[in-house]
Amino acid sequence: MSLPRIAVDAMGGDEGVRVMVEGAALARRRHERFKFLLVGDETRIKAALESHPNLRASSEILHTQDVISGEDKPSQALRRAKTTSMGMAIHAVKAGDAGAAVSGGNTGALMAIAKLTLRTMPGIDRPALAALLPTLGDNDVVMLDLGANTECDTRNLVQFAIMGAAYSRVVTGRDAPRVRLLNIGTEDTKGTEELRDAANVLKSVSGDLSMSFDGFTEADKVCRGDVDVVVTDGFSGNVALKAIEGTARFVGDLLRRSFSSSLRSKIGFLVSRPATELLKHHLDPNNHNGAVFLGLNGIVVKSHGSANAAGVANAVAVTARLLEENVTERITADLARVGADSLRVMRGQEESA
Structure with a gap:
């Protein structure tokens, strides 16, 4: 049985x-x-x-020469959504001509067009940007939100946790992903009121879902391998992501500088090359490429603008798995399962405030 087409910008x-x-x-x-x-x-x-006859035989071309640049503001991109390659790829999802869209273009423009064109799912207030990060464990960690929403309330964080858990079950294969909220400490009294309230809601409803929730985690634990989903607001998530990526580049640059500092260091590099190549592969962002806008009525995946062919392939492969595993339907089912309970808990918190 053939599956829905993937629209590629x-x-x-x-x-x-x-x-x-x-x-x-x-x-x-x-x-x-x-x-x-x-x-x-x-x-x-x-x-x-011409160099890819297998793809040519399974593809259709939708022509346009209009492109959204990296400098275009989201408002400018929205006005040209119907004529640009990015906008037309997303519109194909809305029209049913494709099951999902992939783009390596302007993130802000992609978010704006996707949200306006596809709208959010019932039960979701705001979509979130989720990505996979490498860890020291045998699992990648799903982190969201990574920049789509700079400020989030309790309800947003609870919805992000539900969406992140559903996504994690697809991409990691874990039946009950370990979900944590990013905070400045692991104690119940730490963090903002929104974080503490979200933790209380998730503790009360996690038994109805295929997830394991046990409070908070700190930024230095994100990549340790003992958590599968890290939930935060877009501001904190984007800062944490850039810090993690910057640290990985720093370590790589430091190793290169150290190994070239002397003849003895160069000899040491030759001896340790298998280990350094493994490290390079583990930290290469192309091997974890493909951030997903969760919570929309359709699947939209963001590829790194600087991704090479292998990186783009990973983003497309993530898209294919989300379609194969019906992630949108899974999120809908989870929201329906906990909707009444979480709403009751949040109302109780509002009344006691």
Whole structure:
């Protein structure tokens, strides 16, 4: 049985058509049942497809030469949504011509167009941007929100936890993901009122869901491997993400500098090269590429603008898995299961305030 097509914004990303098409071709080798809708300049897409006959046979091209740049403001992007490759890819999801969209373009523009075009799911107030991060354990960790919502209330955090757990079950295969709220300490008295209230709600309803909730985690524990989903507001999440990425680059640059400082260091590098190559692979963002806007009436995945073909392939593969596992339907079912209980708890908190 064929699955819904994946719409690819072939003009998005720093490298544009060549890398996006090559990435889609790599992903299709792992997900042969999928077909693709490649959105962008038809001449350039056809030229890129010459090297990928397997993808060409399973793809349709939707032509446009209009592209949203990295400098375009979301308001500017919205006005051109119907004519740009990004906007047309997302509109294909709304129209039912594709089951999901992937873009490496402007994040703010992608969020604005996706939210306005697809709207949020019933029971979700705001969509959240979720991504996978590497850990020291045998699991990647799902972290959300990473920048879509700078300020969040209790209800938003509870919804993010439900969506993150559903996403984690798809991508990690864990039946009951370990969910924690990001905080400045693990004690029940730490953090903002919204965080403490969200923790109380999640403790009361987690038994109705396939998740394990046990309070808070701190930023230095995110990548230890003892948590599967970390929930926070978009401001804190974006700061934490950039700190983690910056630290990874710092460690990599420090190792390169150390290994080139002397002849003895260079010899040491040759001896330890297998270990350093493993470290490089583990920290390479291309191997964890593909952030998801959860909570929309449709699947939209953001690829790093600087991703190479392997990185784009990972983003497309994430999209394919979300479609195969019906993540939107899973989130809907979980929201329905806990909706009344969580609403009652939050009302009780408001009345006692």
